[in-house]
Amino acid sequence: MVALPSRHRSLFLLIGVVLLQVLLLAVQIKRDSQGRLIRVWTVSAVSPVERSGAWGIGKVRDAWRHYFALSDTARENEELRRENGQLKLEVMQLQGKSAEADRLAALLNFKQKQSKVPMIVARVIGSSADANSNVIYLDQGQRDGIRKNMGVITPEGVVGKIIESFRDTSQVLLLTDRDSGVGAMIADSRIQSPVGGSGEPLLSMKYVGNDDEVSVGQRVVTSGMDRIFPKDLPVGTITQVKAGGQYKQIRVRPSANLEKLEEVIVLLTTDPFVLKQDAPPQAGASPLAPAATSVQPTASATTAKPTDKHP
Amino acid sequence: MNDTYDLRIGESHIEVHKFHGGTILLSVLVAVVLQSFLPIYFAKVAILDLPLLVTIYFGLSRRNPSTGLLLGTVIGLLQDSLSKTPLGLFGISKTVIGYLASSIGARLDTEHPIARFALTAGFFVLHQGIIILVQKLLLAQPQPWFTMRLLVACLVNATLGVFLYYFLDRLRKT
Numbered sequence: 001m002v003a004l005p006s007r008h009r010s011l012f013l014l015i016g017v018v019l020l021q022v023l024l025l026a027v028q029i030k031r032d033s034q035g036r037l038i039r040v041w042t043v044s045a046v047s048p049v050e051r052s053g054a055w056g057i058g059k060v061r062d063a064w065r066h067y068f069a070l071s072d073t074a075r076e077n078e079e080l081r082r083e084n085g086q087l088k089l090e091v092m093q094l095q096g097k098s099a100e101a102d103r104l105a106a107l108l109n110f111k112q113k114q115s116k117v118p119m120i121v122a123r124v125i126g127s128s129a130d131a132n133s134n135v136i137y138l139d140q141g142q143r144d145g146i147r148k149n150m151g152v153i154t155p156e157g158v159v160g161k162i163i164e165s166f167r168d169t170s171q172v173l174l175l176t177d178r179d180s181g182v183g184a185m186i187a188d189s190r191i192q193s194p195v196g197g198s199g200e201p202l203l204s205m206k207y208v209g210n211d212d213e214v215s216v217g218q219r220v221v222t223s224g225m226d227r228i229f230p231k232d233l234p235v236g237t238i239t240q241v242k243a244g245g246q247y248k249q250i251r252v253r254p255s256a257n258l259e260k261l262e263e264v265i266v267l268l269t270t271d272p273f274v275l276k277q278d279a280p281p282q283a284g285a286s287p288l289a290p291a292a293t294s295v296q297p298t299a300s301a302t303t304a305k306p307t308d309k310h311p
Numbered sequence: 312m313n314d315t316y317d318l319r320i321g322e323s324h325i326e327v328h329k330f331h332g333g334t335i336l337l338s339v340l341v342a343v344v345l346q347s348f349l350p351i352y353f354a355k356v357a358i359l360d361l362p363l364l365v366t367i368y369f370g371l372s373r374r375n376p377s378t379g380l381l382l383g384t385v386i387g388l389l390q391d392s393l394s395k396t397p398l399g400l401f402g403i404s405k406t407v408i409g410y411l412a413s414s415i416g417a418r419l420d421t422e423h424p425i426a427r428f429a430l431t432a433g434f435f436v437l438h439q440g441i442i443i444l445v446q447k448l449l450l451a452q453p454q455p456w457f458t459m460r461l462l463v464a465c466l467v468n469a470t471l472g473v474f475l476y477y478f479l480d481r482l483r484k485t
Contacts, residue, residue: 009377010375010376010377010380010410010413010414011376013376013377013380013381014376014380014406014407014410017380017381017384017406018403018406018407021384021398021399021402021403021406022399022403022449024397024398024399024402025397025398025399025400025403025445025449025450026449028397028398028399029397029449029450038388038392038398039392039398041392042389042392042393043392043393046343046344046347046393049340049344049348050344050347050348053344053348054348054351057352061352124351125348125351126347126348126351126393127347127348127350127351127357128347128350128393128394128395129343129346129347129362129389129390129393129394130390130391130393130394130395130396130401131357131358131359131360131464133394133395133396135394135395136351137347163395164395171395173395177395179395259354260354261351
């Protein structure tokens with residue numbers, strides 16, 4: 001047999017490897033599978049590092065915020081200034097702790113108030129390795145009852161949904177992703193239309209007719225039609241309305257700060273349940289503040305254990 | 312065994328660099344983990360493509376097309392695994408980049424910062440082009456060929472690449 005020159009060998013190898021991956025892509029499209037085994041291996045290998053990193057960065061950030069950032073100032077100044085710096089340090093520590101306590105209290109209050117709805121608080125430990133997809137990783141997974149298609153929220157509003165659940169980790173598709181969508185409606189007029197991501201910080205409300213009255217500043221809430229999120233959870237606020245060909249072009253700013261997520265709530269049910277609002281949210285208050293909401297779960301949603309059913 | 316050796320192509324002498332044990336593996340893991348981890352704390356970092364920079368660097372340094380393309384495949388599949396993209400999207404693009412970087416590295420001296428900047432920018436554009444092509448042809452996901460974000464990302468990655476490569480040069484065996 002004629003031996004191939006080295007340059008041609010690598011060219012054939014290139015063609016072979018690329019063809020194999022094209023086949024891999026084709027198989028995934030055909031079978032709607034996402035190469036779960038390889039993903040499980042990779043996520044299992046990477047998530048412990050991310051967990052440690054999240055812990056380490058938290059510590060370093062605390063140290064930086066609470067000490068090093070002020071140490072230069074302290075060195076440059078006299079005793080009084082140093083004393084002042086120490087006071088600032090304490091204030092910053094207290095502010096940091098206060099902000100964290102507020103955040104956790106809001107999550108806890110929400111969780112306690114919605115005690116009939118199974119949910120779990122999870123920490124964000126990673127994001128997508130691809131700049132074009134808006135995906136985050138949580139530090140809890142199947143062992144904690146998280147399953148595919150469960151809704152993810154914060155006390156401020158909708159975050160996204162679980163698209164993959166591993167043993168100790170889960171993957172969330174954020175609302176801002178191009179492939180993301182949520183059944184929504186305008187809170188005042190009850191005009192229903194899905195809201196989806198476009199890969200940018202703002203969301204799009206897609207199918208509101210040109211004849212419908214919509215104005216900037218109106219609140220958008222979930223409609224419950226997607227059977228992932230309960231009705232009336234905040235989605236965002238309309239920031240731009242333009243007339244389009246058949247439908248209006250509506251841009252929505254998400255209620256939840258999707259660029260700075262640290263803790264989220266996963267709704268541990270894929271069964272529908274209803275969230276009733278007794279009173280409209282007050283300015284400055286969390287949109288899901290406990291006093292304003294009460295939950296009336298359907299019979300199936302009162303189960304403590306999550307189900308494997310997908311909408 | 313020599314740690315470095317010369318490739319002789321025509322009149323040119325191009326050195327093939329070797330690295331301390333585990334350097335490539337560690338660099339790949341660090342790049343993939345940082346790519347997945349840092350954007351949580353610094354959203355703007357998402358514009359970087361550290362796995363691509365690592366693919367280009369080791370391709371240019373090792374100058375062996377076979378290992379270059381296989382390294383690109385592994386890095387691309389790792390990146391796919393941590394994204395929501397189907398497995399193979401980044402795999403294909405980084406396989407091609409790994410192969411081309413190694414092939415070019417075997418023919419040109421790519422040590423000069425300006426050459427590195429230009430090559431990284433070129434590879435970045437090609438990498439994005441392959442991704443968009445695969446998305447259009449195989450996944451039926453139409454994407455724009457050019458955006459301002461792509462241009463900015465290209466320049467930022469090429470600039471970072473020059474500094475990153477300088478750092479990685481320190482890990483070579485002398």
